[in-house]
Amino acid sequence: MQILDRRLNPRGRSLPNRQRFLRRAKALVQEAVRDASARRDIRDADAGGEVSIPLHGIREPSFHFGSGGIRDHVLPGNKEYREGDEIPRPPEGGGGGGSEGSPDGGGEDAFRFVLSREEFLDLFLDDLELPDLAKRRLVEGADPAWHRAGYSVSGSPANLALARTMRNSLSRRIALRRPKPEAVAELEAAIAELEAAGDAPEALVALRAELERQLRRTQRIPYIDPVDVRYRRFEPVPKPVAQAVMFCLMDVSGSMTEDMKDLAKRFYTLLYIFLQRRYKHVEIVFIRHTHEASEVDEETFFHSRETGGTLVSTALEEMQRVVSERFPPAEWNIYAAQASDGDNASGDSQKTAQLLIDNILPACQYYAYIEVGRDGEHGMPGFPRGPTDLWRTYEALVAAGAPMAMKKVRHRREIFPVFRELFQRRAPGEEARA
Amino acid sequence: MSDAATEDRLLFKGADWDFGTIQRIHDACEEIALGELGLTVYPNRIEVISAEQMLDAYASVGLPLFYRHWSFGKHFAQHEALYRKGLRGLAYEIVINSDPCVSYVMEENTATLQALVIAHAAFGHNHFFRNNRLFLEWTDAKGILDYLEFAKGYVARCEEQHGEMAVERVLDSAHALMNYGVHRHRRRVLDLRSEEQRERDRRQHDEQMYNVLWSTLPEKPMVPPAKGEEERRRALLQLPQENLLYFLEKVAPRLQPWQREILRIVRNIAQYFHPQRQTKMMNEGCATYVHYRILNRLHEQGRISDGALLEALHSHTSVILQPEFDDPRYSGINPYALGFAMMEDIERICRDPTDEDREWFPDFAGCGDPMPVLREAWAEYRDESFILQFLSPRLMRKLRLFHVVDDAAEPVLRVEAVHDERGYRRLRRALARQYDPAWTDPDIQVVDVDLSGDRRLILEHRTHAGRLLEEQEARQVLRHLASLWGYDVLLREVEPASGASLREHAVSPPRT
Numbered sequence: 001m002q003i004l005d006r007r008l009n010p011r012g013r014s015l016p017n018r019q020r021f022l023r024r025a026k027a028l029v030q031e032a033v034r035d036a037s038a039r040r041d042i043r044d045a046d047a048g049g050e051v052s053i054p055l056h057g058i059r060e061p062s063f064h065f066g067s068g069g070i071r072d073h074v075l076p077g078n079k080e081y082r083e084g085d086e087i088p089r090p091p092e093g094g095g096g097g098g099s100e101g102s103p104d105g106g107g108e109d110a111f112r113f114v115l116s117r118e119e120f121l122d123l124f125l126d127d128l129e130l131p132d133l134a135k136r137r138l139v140e141g142a143d144p145a146w147h148r149a150g151y152s153v154s155g156s157p158a159n160l161a162l163a164r165t166m167r168n169s170l171s172r173r174i175a176l177r178r179p180k181p182e183a184v185a186e187l188e189a190a191i192a193e194l195e196a197a198g199d200a201p202e203a204l205v206a207l208r209a210e211l212e213r214q215l216r217r218t219q220r221i222p223y224i225d226p227v228d229v230r231y232r233r234f235e236p237v238p239k240p241v242a243q244a245v246m247f248c249l250m251d252v253s254g255s256m257t258e259d260m261k262d263l264a265k266r267f268y269t270l271l272y273i274f275l276q277r278r279y280k281h282v283e284i285v286f287i288r289h290t291h292e293a294s295e296v297d298e299e300t301f302f303h304s305r306e307t308g309g310t311l312v313s314t315a316l317e318e319m320q321r322v323v324s325e326r327f328p329p330a331e332w333n334i335y336a337a338q339a340s341d342g343d344n345a346s347g348d349s350q351k352t353a354q355l356l357i358d359n360i361l362p363a364c365q366y367y368a369y370i371e372v373g374r375d376g377e378h379g380m381p382g383f384p385r386g387p388t389d390l391w392r393t394y395e396a397l398v399a400a401g402a403p404m405a406m407k408k409v410r411h412r413r414e415i416f417p418v419f420r421e422l423f424q425r426r427a428p429g430e431e432a433r434a
Numbered sequence: 435m436s437d438a439a440t441e442d443r444l445l446f447k448g449a450d451w452d453f454g455t456i457q458r459i460h461d462a463c464e465e466i467a468l469g470e471l472g473l474t475v476y477p478n479r480i481e482v483i484s485a486e487q488m489l490d491a492y493a494s495v496g497l498p499l500f501y502r503h504w505s506f507g508k509h510f511a512q513h514e515a516l517y518r519k520g521l522r523g524l525a526y527e528i529v530i531n532s533d534p535c536v537s538y539v540m541e542e543n544t545a546t547l548q549a550l551v552i553a554h555a556a557f558g559h560n561h562f563f564r565n566n567r568l569f570l571e572w573t574d575a576k577g578i579l580d581y582l583e584f585a586k587g588y589v590a591r592c593e594e595q596h597g598e599m600a601v602e603r604v605l606d607s608a609h610a611l612m613n614y615g616v617h618r619h620r621r622r623v624l625d626l627r628s629e630e631q632r633e634r635d636r637r638q639h640d641e642q643m644y645n646v647l648w649s650t651l652p653e654k655p656m657v658p659p660a661k662g663e664e665e666r667r668r669a670l671l672q673l674p675q676e677n678l679l680y681f682l683e684k685v686a687p688r689l690q691p692w693q694r695e696i697l698r699i700v701r702n703i704a705q706y707f708h709p710q711r712q713t714k715m716m717n718e719g720c721a722t723y724v725h726y727r728i729l730n731r732l733h734e735q736g737r738i739s740d741g742a743l744l745e746a747l748h749s750h751t752s753v754i755l756q757p758e759f760d761d762p763r764y765s766g767i768n769p770y771a772l773g774f775a776m777m778e779d780i781e782r783i784c785r786d787p788t789d790e791d792r793e794w795f796p797d798f799a800g801c802g803d804p805m806p807v808l809r810e811a812w813a814e815y816r817d818e819s820f821i822l823q824f825l826s827p828r829l830m831r832k833l834r835l836f837h838v839v840d841d842a843a844e845p846v847l848r849v850e851a852v853h854d855e856r857g858y859r860r861l862r863r864a865l866a867r868q869y870d871p872a873w874t875d876p877d878i879q880v881v882d883v884d885l886s887g888d889r890r891l892i893l894e895h896r897t898h899a900g901r902l903l904e905e906q907e908a909r910q911v912l913r914h915l916a917s918l919w920g921y922d923v924l925l926r927e928v929e930p931a932s933g934a935s936l937r938e939h940a941v942s943p944p945r946t
Contacts (some may be wrong), residue, residue, distance in 0.1 A: 001460050002479040002534070003453050007541055014490045014510045020602070021507030050515065060505055060912035061610050063876050068842045069901030074865040076767060076851055077758020078834040086846040087838065113511035153909060310689065 021058075022119060028053040033115070033123045052112040121277055144236035155231025168228035178221040179214040187211045244279040244333040246271060246363075247319050250301065251340040252288040253310045260373040264339030265302055266415045267370050271337050274423065279333065285322055287314035291345070295322060310343045312390060313351040320359050329363040336360065337368045342388025349393040356397060356404075367404040368422055369394055443736045449544035456480060456539075459549045463557055466731045467724065472805050473561040476535040476575065480556060483538050486646070488525070489513050491538060495707070496528045498536065499582050501589035501699070526749075529555035531563040531710070533575040546742040547881050548868060550749060554729040565813040566716075568709035577629075578706060584630045585699045592692050602691050607914035608700035612631025614878060615679030615701035616708045618871075633695055640691055642832065667885060674879040674894070678915065679704070681880050687889065688920030697918070712871060715817045719773015723808070726750060726774070756833070767868075772833075776820070779829045780804055780811070790827055817869035825865065827858045837864045841901075876903055878925070889921040896930040902937055909939055916943040 022029060032051040065071075115123075151161055187210060194204045195211045250261070267395040275282045286301035287293055290308030295372070319336065327334060344352065361367055371391055387395065395405050407418045445462055446455045460478065467473045483491070484600035490669075494500035530536040537555040539548055563569050574581075593601045608615070641668035675681040679701040683694045687817055709718065729750075733743040757763040780798075783791045784807055787799035798807045811820060830853040837851040837860065851864065853858035867873045882892040893915075895903060908925065917924040925939045 001457070001464075001477065003456055003479045004479065005453075006483045006538075009487070012485065013487070014493055014507060016502045017504065017507035018510060019507070020502060020504035020598070021511065022503040024602075025508075059907075059910075060606075061907040061914070062613060063878060063908055063911055064904055065876060065901045066904035069897075070839065070841045070843075070899035071865050071901065072850075072867065073838045073840065074588055074835055074861065074868060075759035075838060076756055076758065076833045076835055077764075078836040079760075080837055081849045081852060083849055083852050083854070083857055085849040087849065089840075090848055109511065111508075113515045191866070243439045261851065 022123070025053060025058050026123070027139075028057045029115070030123045033120055050112055050114050052110045055111045058111060088272045121273065125274055125277055144238055146234040147237050149233045151230040151233040152233040153230065155233065159232045159234075161230045161232045164230040165224070165228050168230065169224045172225060172228060173221065176221050177217075178223075179218055184211070184214055184218070185290045187214065242279050242333060243281040243283075243331070244275050244335060245283045245285060245327045246275055247286065247334065247336040248286045248301065249315045249319065249336060249338040249340075250286075250288050250317075251290075251310055251312070251343065252301075252304075252306045253290045253343070254305075254307050255310070255341050255343055257373065260339075260341055261302055261413060263372045263409050263412065264370065266412065267409070267419065268337060269340065270415070270419045271335065271368075275335060283327075287315050287318050287321075287322070289318070293318040309345055311348050312338075312340065313348050313355055316352060316355040316360055320355070323363055334364045335366045335368075336364050337370065338347070338389055339370045339372055341373055342371050344389045344393070346389065349389055352390075353393050353397055357402065361402055361404065364403075369404060369406040370418070371406070371408045373410060436573045444739060445737050446545040447548070447739070449546070451545040451548055454599055455545055456482075456548060456552070459545075459552055460556065462732060462737055463549070463553045463728050466728050467553070467557040467561070470731065471724065471727060472809060473557060473724070474564055475557060475560040476564050478556045478560065479534045479536045480537050480552065481536060482541055485517075486540055488528070488538065488540055488693070489517065491528050492525075496530065497582055498530065498538075498579070499586055501586045502593075503609070504602065506611065527551040527555045530578070531559075531573060531575055531577045531706075531773075532570060535560040535563060535575075536579075544745070546738070546745045547749065548745045549732070549738065549742070550725055550729060553720045553725035557709045557728065558724035559717060561724065562713070562717050562720045562812055565809070566709070566816075567711060567814055568713060568816055572709050573706050581629055583700065585703070588633070588695065588699065592696065596690075596692065601696070603917065604696050605700070607918045608697050610911045610914040611678050611682075611877060611918075612700055612704045613698075615677060615704040616710075617677050617680070617705065619676075629698075636695075637691060668882070671880075671883060672885075674881045676877075676879045677701070678878070678880060678893075682915075682918050685883070686919050690916065693918075708817075712816045712818070712869075715769040715773045715869060716812065716815065716820050717773075718770045719775075719777050720808075720812050721771050722750070722754060722774040723777035758834075768816075775829055775833070776824055777808060779826055780807055780824060783826065788828070794826060795824075818866045821862060821866040821869060825862045827853070830858060830861055835865065837861050873898070876901075891915075891919050891921065891923045893923065893925045895925060895927040897927050897936060898930075900936075903939075905937075905939070909941060912939055912941040913944065916941045919943065 015128065029051060032053050035051075039047065151164055187207060187265075191204065191207050191211060194200055207410070247269075248264075250256070250264055252261075272282065272284060285297075286296050286298055288296055288301055288306070289311065290306050291311045291314065292308070293311075295318060315338070322333065356367070369390075371388065391408075394404065398404060398406060405422050407422065408414055409418050445458050459485055460480065468698070489510060491498065492513050493506045500506065526540060526543055528538045535556065537551070537560075539551050539555075543551060563575060569575070589601060589605075622747065671681075675716075679697050682689070683697040683701065686694075689697075725746075728745050729743065731740065732738045733740070738746075754768065754771045754774050756768045757765075781804040783795055783799050784801050784804040787795075792799045801807065811824060815823065833853075835853055836849055837857070839848050839850045841848075851860040877896045877898070879894055879896070880891065881894045884890045884892075903925075912925055913924050920943055922943070923941050925941075926935050927933050927937045927939075
């Protein structure tokens with residue numbers, strides 16, 4: 001008998017199969033992932049977890065009997081039946097007993113399984129890209145990366161550059177004409193031959209002297225000399241650490257309904273996950289505004305109610321303040337997403353535009369404006385609404401070439417498409433605009 | 435005997451074990467299994483694995499190495515989700531019909547469970563694999579591990595050469611037809627070791643025979659087929675043919691050699707599993723009976739403690755639980771329960787028969803030693819014939835079996851037979867039939883090919899008692915079949931007596 005311990009075998013033997021499965025069910029899983037992520041909070045929206053996909057897309061078909069015809073059942077546990085008894089057909093019409101019902105509790109047409117965080121995000125953010133990613137700051141104290149930097153004559157044995165050392169040794173041996181072992185062997189053979197023949201004593205003496213000389217030379221010129229030895233050299237290079245901050249700006253005045261806030265929240269969630277994928281370190285700043293703006297925590301941001309007018313410029317001023325205090329643009333990648341229903345006090349548009357152009361946009365990597373929940377749904381009949389104040393203001397900016405994106409969102413299901421549109425991988429040169 | 439001496443005889447104390455313990459357990463079991471029960475087994479190889487590896491093994495139908503395919507990833511994900519939620523435990527062991535016989539045991543098992551598992555798998559299943567006629571005739575225990583290695587490598591090479599997607603399409607199609615990739619009737623000794631060599635030879639032959647001159651021959655004018663031509667064609671193609679994968683491998687006109695080889699791999703593996711499908715109940719019954727005997731004997735010898743025996747019996751009873759038909763837990767007849775009950779019943783008939791038993795089983799009732807009878811049954815029977823031969827009236831009464839006929843044309847179900855004098859034989863026949871693949875699987879065969887015309891492949895489903903195929907899935911399978919065949923496929927469902935066609939499915943291959 002043999003006992004083998006297989007526990008230490010490499011793990012993840014089934015990984016290739018899993019990858020094939022995910023590729024196969026990609027469309028279905030992607031849909032499930034997006035559904036699942038819509039139900040979560042911003043910060044743990046990317047945790048991975050269980051998803052459920054419809055079974056029909058991944059069924060493995062086989063020939064089997066359908067319903068109908070005559071079938072036999074032999075069952076255990078007869079209580080009162082006698083031969084010839086008639087039993088009313090059970091409601092499902094199928095089996096003669098409680099043979100239906102799946103043991104795993106899951107429904108027949110859904111397939112549930114667990115995705116890891118990585119898989120979840122891969123599927124979720126498949127095909128998206130951040131604009132203008134590269135603002136990297138050199139952080140002190142971070143682990144350096146070691147890069148190869150040529151050869152040196154000193155170093156640790158582990159870094160011995162064998163090929164280089166041998167090449168040096170070879171060229172030195174050639175240059176100093178160190179006798180080759182074959183040449184020595186040849187001489188020895190010639191001497192042995194002459195000795196055997198014994199008819200040319202002078203030649204024998206000369207050959208012996210030559211052999212002596214060659215052997216001395218071999219000893220004087222070493223095969224590998226310390227001057228040949230080379231080591232691979234490494235140099236520490238400070239590793240740049242990219243960090244990002246995400247500003248969430250939202251109008252919380254009375255005209256913003258819970259639905260609209262929910263839409264905004266979903267958009268922020270997506271942006272947060274997306275940024276987290278690209279940057280090691282992502283901070284979020286929530287700024288809400290009515291006619292005045294303040295930095296708040298997430299809970300307050302989404303759930304507390306405020307009353308007041310609407311001055312968008314206050315939020316931008318607040319953001320500017322936070323940026324100058326805590327997030328110097330040289331060191332941080334700054335992303336801002338603003339959600340609003342489009343209302344703004346009429347005198348404020350000019351100021352808002354100016355603030356954006358002069359201060360905010362130059363500091364930002366990306367500025368996205370999401371207008372939520374208008375367009376027909378809340379409009380009064382007979383009063384066809386044109387674009388909102390804010391929309392008009394921003395449209396003018398975009399038309400003038402400002403690097404910002406704007407989109408309208410009216411329904412939950414539009415969030416993801418809009419997000420994708422904003423961040424889709426683009427051909428170079430094409431600008432990210434609505 | 436003093437307490438200290440008793441302690442010394444114990445194979446293990448408590449739940450912990452190490453490899454020495456496993457070895458001791460194995461040796462003690464071997465002594466009983468070979469010496470007292472008279473079993474013969476392949477040499478054992480016991481491999482200790484973790485829970486994740488057990489899930490892995492589950493996903494690839496219990497085989498230790500297998501080619502890659504998405505469906506195994508799907509099964510893994512499914513098992514894993516259920517396992518993580520605690521909805522389903524893992525099997526304590528998996529055993530492979532190979533020589534040496536490989537049993538996987540989980541590291542989480544307690545020492546008692548390891549003893550149970552070793553007695554169950556390494557001796558019970560192992561004896562069955564080594565002796566049962568179906569396994570001996572249809573599988574090649576020596577060659578299977580090497581063959582799996584070859585299959586895995588071959589599929590991986592195909593993926594490199596032809597792309598994952600191309601290979602996946604062939605495998606998908608082949609898997610859909612896997613149940614129809616076995617020879618059921620013709621006896622053929624498998625030699626898996628020579629498979630690799632044969633594949634090389636085939637490729638070499640093709641390369642040698644290739645001559646571009648043949649492609650320059652002018653096309654022959656069409657001649658209407660002569661009489662007798664049809665007979666000849668059917669003979670050439672070995673029609674009718676029930677092994678669809680075999681037929682495709684040999685005859686399908688548009689397959690590449692590597693595609694044929696993949697069909698062959700799937701077919702060989704289907705063939706390897708075919709005996710397991712036919713002997714599930716007996717195999718489990720044999721293993722359960724053997725572990726029950728061995729553990730009780732170990733306890734008698736004082737080599738496992740009372741506590742360990744109780745723990746083992748607890749597992750044993752939950753394995754052989756048979757819920758009644760109106761119990762929500764009921765999901766068919768439990769093969770462990772029926773198998774074990776029948777083996778135990780045979781033991782009783784041998785040792786302590788009633789008059790009824792003497793009348794029903796005159797050959798061995800009261801013969802005293804059950805082991806020769808059981809060993810013969812394990813060697814010579816499969817589930818269907820075993821039930822037909824050995825299910826006793828007493829056991830039918832004990833299980834309170836009854837036979838219900840569900841005719842879709844009738845408004846009610848009818849009780850056809852119950853466990854009484856009038857019903858025993860009919861009941862036993864009906865139960866046996868449920869274990870006969872020829873009865874439970876639709877009977878589908880290739881009947882004809884229009885080789886000179888549009889090359890349409892014609893299959894026939896010889897229906898039974900008016901039972902037709904589930905239409906949607908049948909069409910999906912036919913699409914797979916058509917994509918392998920390369921031309922149209924027609925499946926006719928016929929009434930075997932009259933030859934009347936009940937339904938037809940016509941499918942064209944997917945456009946590529």
